[in-house]
Amino acid sequence: MSASRPVPVPDAVSAPYWAAAAEHVLTVARCARCGQASMPPEVVCPHCRSTDPQFTFAPVSGRGIIRSWTVVRQAFLPGFDADVPFVLVDVELDEQPGLRMIGRLRDGVDARLQLSAAVVGDFEDLAEGIAIPAFVLAP
Amino acid sequence: MSARFSAGNAVAIAGFATTEAVRHAEQALGALAVDTARSAIADAGLRVDQIDGFVSSSLLPSAGGHRPEEGVSVVSSAWLAQQLGVSPDYAAGFDGIGQITGSVAIAVNAVASGAADYVLLHRALHNPRGRRYHSNPMREVHGALQWTAPQGFFGPLAMIALPYTEYLQRFGARRESMAAVVVEARKNGARIPWSYWHDRPLSSQEYLSAPMLCDPVCRYDCDIPVDGVAAFVLTTAERARDLPHRPVYVAGYASGAPQTPRLPTHWPLDDIIEGGAEMARKLWAHSGIGPAQVDLPQVYDGFAPLVWLWLEALGICPTGEAHRFVDAGGIDADRPGSVPALSGGGALGNGRMHGLPQMLECYLQLAHRAGPRQRDEVNVGLACHSSPHYGGAVVYTAEGVC
Numbered sequence: 001m002s003a004s005r006p007v008p009v010p011d012a013v014s015a016p017y018w019a020a021a022a023e024h025v026l027t028v029a030r031c032a033r034c035g036q037a038s039m040p041p042e043v044v045c046p047h048c049r050s051t052d053p054q055f056t057f058a059p060v061s062g063r064g065i066i067r068s069w070t071v072v073r074q075a076f077l078p079g080f081d082a083d084v085p086f087v088l089v090d091v092e093l094d095e096q097p098g099l100r101m102i103g104r105l106r107d108g109v110d111a112r113l114q115l116s117a118a119v120v121g122d123f124e125d126l127a128e129g130i131a132i133p134a135f136v137l138a139p
Numbered sequence: 140m141s142a143r144f145s146a147g148n149a150v151a152i153a154g155f156a157t158t159e160a161v162r163h164a165e166q167a168l169g170a171l172a173v174d175t176a177r178s179a180i181a182d183a184g185l186r187v188d189q190i191d192g193f194v195s196s197s198l199l200p201s202a203g204g205h206r207p208e209e210g211v212s213v214v215s216s217a218w219l220a221q222q223l224g225v226s227p228d229y230a231a232g233f234d235g236i237g238q239i240t241g242s243v244a245i246a247v248n249a250v251a252s253g254a255a256d257y258v259l260l261h262r263a264l265h266n267p268r269g270r271r272y273h274s275n276p277m278r279e280v281h282g283a284l285q286w287t288a289p290q291g292f293f294g295p296l297a298m299i300a301l302p303y304t305e306y307l308q309r310f311g312a313r314r315e316s317m318a319a320v321v322v323e324a325r326k327n328g329a330r331i332p333w334s335y336w337h338d339r340p341l342s343s344q345e346y347l348s349a350p351m352l353c354d355p356v357c358r359y360d361c362d363i364p365v366d367g368v369a370a371f372v373l374t375t376a377e378r379a380r381d382l383p384h385r386p387v388y389v390a391g392y393a394s395g396a397p398q399t400p401r402l403p404t405h406w407p408l409d410d411i412i413e414g415g416a417e418m419a420r421k422l423w424a425h426s427g428i429g430p431a432q433v434d435l436p437q438v439y440d441g442f443a444p445l446v447w448l449w450l451e452a453l454g455i456c457p458t459g460e461a462h463r464f465v466d467a468g469g470i471d472a473d474r475p476g477s478v479p480a481l482s483g484g485g486a487l488g489n490g491r492m493h494g495l496p497q498m499l500e501c502y503l504q505l506a507h508r509a510g511p512r513q514r515d516e517v518n519v520g521l522a523c524h525s526s527p528h529y530g531g532a533v534v535y536t537a538e539g540v541c
Contacts, residue, residue: 006277008285039402040286046400067407068308070300071354076202076273077293088292090301090407102292102301102402115308124290132289 005079007130013041016057021131026121027057028099037096062121063138064091069105069113085109089135091119104134111137143427144391146251148536151379151386152502153257154183157369160335160490163266164366169210171368172263173222179370184383185257190372192229192255193220194246196238199265200493201364202273202294214263214368229255237394237530238262239494239522244392244533246373258373264493266364283403295442296353296361298404303355303444305408310459312447314355318346319465320446321359324481327472328488328496330512335365335490360443365490369499385538387505390519391426393418394531406526414528415452426534428519430454433534435504435520436478437497440485445526446470450480452527479514494524498533505537 010018013029020027029041032055034048045053068090075084087105092098105111106122118138123131156178158164158171166174180187193216199205207213210222216230229249233241239262246258266272273294280288287293306312325341328334341359349358379386395418397410423429430453438449447461455478456464464470472479483500486492501520503509518540524530 004278005291006280006288008289009279009281010285011281014285038400040283040400042400068301068305070297070304070356071351072291072297073350073354074296074352075291076271076275076296077288077291078276078278080291083291086291088290088297088301090305090405098399100402100405100407102287102405103290115305126289134290 005126006077007126013055018130020057020059021123021133022129024123024131025059026062026133028060028093028095029055030058031055037099039099039101060093060095062135064093064101064119066090066113066115066117066119067092067100068115071109087111089119091135101133103132106134106136142424144425146247147390147427148388149376150247150250150373151376151388152371152506153374153379153382153386154185154372154384155179155370155499155502156182157333157495157499158367159333160365160367160492162335162365163268167211168263168265168366168368169214169218169222171366172214172219172261175368175370176219176223176259176261179259179372182384183372185372187223187225190225190257190259191227192246192249192258193217193227194231194233194242194249194258194260195219195262196233196242197263198234198238201267202275203267203270204275204277205267212265212267214261216261219259219261227255229258235394237494237525239498239524240392240394240531240533243389243498244394247389247392250373250375256374256378259370260373261368261370262493262495263368264365264491266366266491272364287402287404292404295404296356298406299442299444300353300356302406302408302411306444306447307355309408310462312462315347316462316466317360317443318343320440320443321346321487323465323470323472324440324485324487326488327482328484331484331489334484334488335363336484336488356442359487362441362486362491365492367490367492369492369495371498371502384508385506387502388536390428390534390536391422392531392533393422393425395526395528397528406528411448411526411528412451412458415448418527418531419452419454422532422534428534433519433521435482435501435514435517436480437483437485437500437520437522438480439494439497439523439525439530440481440487441491441493441525443487446481448527449523453521455480482514494522494530497522497524501535505535
């Protein structure tokens, strides 16, 4: 638990995402018009350009590949000083080409990384009822 | 925007002024801006009451969440005109990414259309006291940042670190090669009297021993936040020819406009490469200038990896080759035949002046006002800002070229 880190404040669109995350279920926004997934859920669907996408959050496998990464050694937000250094990975999810998420890689800074390495979804429990999507290297 | 700009070379820069770049100025930012504006207007041989247009971009480019305060942390065009006692016919601000490119475009369009005869373009940059430049005290994350900040992806260092890692991995580059970029910027910045780094070049050894902040980004890959202001006066080519200094003409401009929405500050390498190529196509078409004609490209370097990305976007070297090109002395401004892409010191060699060093170097060299740094036979300059897929660039020409 790292209660002093900034916590997400769910809004009308994102509430189902954070509710699912609290149950350790990763979801992505899916447009009700065209069925395509997008992250983040914008006001307008980036695929069909609908102004009324009525996004729903559907579970995804959490499987994907690493497109890039960084090791954060200096934090610019409160509550991370005890966490640094930590690894962030830029992941392309298997569900849809171009569907990207960025999260912590929980294997630590000594993990050997390379482009296209496979990852699976994981979660960081921040506080009661708040979990943040993250990744670990696929076994 | 597929055809050549009908107002190409119809508008010119007629004068300028700049402050020193310092960590924290003794005067308030607004006071510096007013003094700098007056100096620029006088430099152009004009009176304040002749200025009828004001253009700028007032953004404080920090992730710190500072509340903007006019005259203290930001200076808008309307505020500046009011403090100068001018009631302008035209005052506008650019609010996209690539603040200098965008401001120049607005100023040129205003003059070319006749909305204003003499436009003062300024940019004022502030380094707030109290906490690290990009540190943000947020405890709750609302809106777009909820998708990235809770996991610690926040601020421009992590933003540039991701495409930088991707570049190193994809093209077999080494971060040690970035030393040549930063040493070149600091070498040139050390020669500029108003630079924060005046008389303070950097050695490769110093670069390589700097602490890592966000791998592979180290301390010296980042420009240092400063207080500073620069201002330029733009007018029609005809009017400029009657003013004291040799005019420098604006041939054209282009900005990037990526089509795919991304997570906040997520800049995938392919977005930069593909968006940069599209921006460059627009730039050459708009300006009527080809890449081979540019003898003074000034690439943007707020973060050092952007130098490699800009060199490639502009076609100065092939995609994936900039690290070798720079390592081999390709941008050494002192080497005959090289591409002097950081001859003005850039942001790394001047301080966080956000695109101003690039514009200023183009102006000074093409106006033959660079003093002991004056280069021979420079006719076409190109000033870049931000990333190739967002910020874009402006093409400048010297008297007698077009």
